[in-house]
Amino acid sequence: xxxxxxxxxxxxxxxxxxxxxxxxxxxxxxxxxxxxxxxxxxxxxxxxxxxxxxxxxxxxxxxxxxxxxxxxxxxxxxxxxxxxxxxxxxxxxxxxxxxxxxxxxxxxxxxxxxxxxxxxxxxxxxxxxxxxxxxxxxxxxxxxxxxxxxxxxxxxxxxxxxxxxxxxxxxxxxxxxxxxxxxxxxx
Amino acid sequence: xxxxxxxxxxxxxxxxxxxxxxxxxxxxxxxxxxxxxxxxxxxxxxxxxxxxxxxxxxxxxxxxxxxxxxxxxxxxxxxxxxxxxxxxxxxxxxxxxxxxxxxxxxxxxxxxxxxxxxxxx
Numbered sequence: 001x002x003x004x005x006x007x008x009x010x011x012x013x014x015x016x017x018x019x020x021x022x023x024x025x026x027x028x029x030x031x032x033x034x035x036x037x038x039x040x041x042x043x044x045x046x047x048x049x050x051x052x053x054x055x056x057x058x059x060x061x062x063x064x065x066x067x068x069x070x071x072x073x074x075x076x077x078x079x080x081x082x083x084x085x086x087x088x089x090x091x092x093x094x095x096x097x098x099x100x101x102x103x104x105x106x107x108x109x110x111x112x113x114x115x116x117x118x119x120x121x122x123x124x125x126x127x128x129x130x131x132x133x134x135x136x137x138x139x140x141x142x143x144x145x146x147x148x149x150x151x152x153x154x155x156x157x158x159x160x161x162x163x164x165x166x167x168x169x170x171x172x173x174x175x176x177x178x179x180x181x182x183x184x185x186x187x
Numbered sequence: 188x189x190x191x192x193x194x195x196x197x198x199x200x201x202x203x204x205x206x207x208x209x210x211x212x213x214x215x216x217x218x219x220x221x222x223x224x225x226x227x228x229x230x231x232x233x234x235x236x237x238x239x240x241x242x243x244x245x246x247x248x249x250x251x252x253x254x255x256x257x258x259x260x261x262x263x264x265x266x267x268x269x270x271x272x273x274x275x276x277x278x279x280x281x282x283x284x285x286x287x288x289x290x291x292x293x294x295x296x297x298x299x300x301x302x303x304x305x306x307x308x
Contacts, residue, residue, distance in 0.1 A: 044279045046272060053265075054272035068276060080279045114293035123290040141286040150283050 022107025024128045024136020026151045028081055029098050034091055034147070038083035046078045048154075074155035082148040091147045096140060099149055100124075103138055120144050 035041045046054070055072050058065040083091065103110075103126045112125040121143045128136035134157075139150040 042278065042282060044275045044282075046275055046279065050268075050272045051276065053269045054276045057266075057269040057273040058276075068280065071280070072276065078276065078279045080282050082282055112290055112294075114290045114297075116293045116296065118296070119289075119293075121289050121293065123286055123293065125287075125290065139283060139286050141289055143289075148282060148286055150279070150286065152283075 022105060022128060022130070024107070024151075025077060025153045026079070026099060026102050026138060026149075028079055028149060028151065029095070031081055031083065031095065034083045034095060037085060037090055039086045040082075040084035042080055042082040044078065044080040048076045051075055051078065071157075074157065075152065076154035077152070079151040079153075080149070083146065085145045088144040090145060091142075095147065096142055099138075100140060103140075108136075108138070 035043070051072050055069055058069045058072075060066050060069060085091070102108075103124075107128045107130070108126045109129070110124060111127045112123065114121075114123045116122070121141065123139070123141045126138040126140075127134050128138075133155055135153075135155060137150070137152040137156055139148070141148040
């Protein structure tokens with residue numbers, strides 16, 4: 001009888017605990033109004049199945065493909081929304097705030113915040129860490145004529161992300177990134 | 188007695204020319220047999236008609252060809268989806284790297300002229 005009660009309690013609590021657990025996937029708005037106004041727009045939605053499929057078409061003998069393949073291991077999704085406009089203020093601050101508000105949720109912490117008065121470009125990089133492992137990354141870049149959101153979901157191995165330096169033009173960022181646990185890091 | 192029997196036998200067995208009706212029937216029969224030589228009574232009922240065999244064979248071949256085409260179409264679609272996913276992954280990483288470059292430039296320029304930029308790492 002006691003074990004039945006415990007099971008019932010566990011069954012009731014499990015969905016609540018799952019709901020309460022921080023979710024590294026952001027709810028990205030449709031941005032349909034922005035897409036209509038934009039001269040260029042990039043909408044990428046890659047879930048775990050599509051990432052696995054993409055991984056099968058990456059050539060391990062090619063250095064860029066091999067680095068990409070390493071990055072994809074453990075990822076559950078990559079979501080990108082980017083809009084370019086032919087004039088300044090093509091988007092509203094409210095468009096950014098709709099996403100930024102989600103990053104105020106527990107679990108997310110801001111890793112980088114840059115504000116450039118010269119180029120009027122602002123870049124914020126957020127990271128979600130669970131059990132000393134990065135489980136989500138969010139990047140919001142707002143420029144006068146461009147607005148970009150990147151959300152990477154999954155076990156992001158930051159060491160592997162560093163290996164991207166030099167590939168795709170990824171710069172060397174001297175960030176003080178949290179180190180992944182040794183058991184998850186292959187060197 | 189014996190002479191009588193002999194004469195009667197000779198009379199009965201004498202050659203007689205066939206009638207016109209018999210000749211015509213015989214010619215017609217021979218002509219009919221020449222037109223359909225495969226219709227031998229012994230062959231009938233043992234093997235299927237050639238038309239049935241060809242129909243079955245062509246249906247089986249059509250099914251095989253259809254299955255092959257379906258498999259190829261499915262394979263091609265999967266390949267197209269995979270290549271599209273690969274292209275999107277590379278594009279996503281390119282966009283990400285561009286924005287990281289933007290952050291890097293801001294951090295770099297902060298060290299040279301702190302008044303213009305503000306950054307926190």
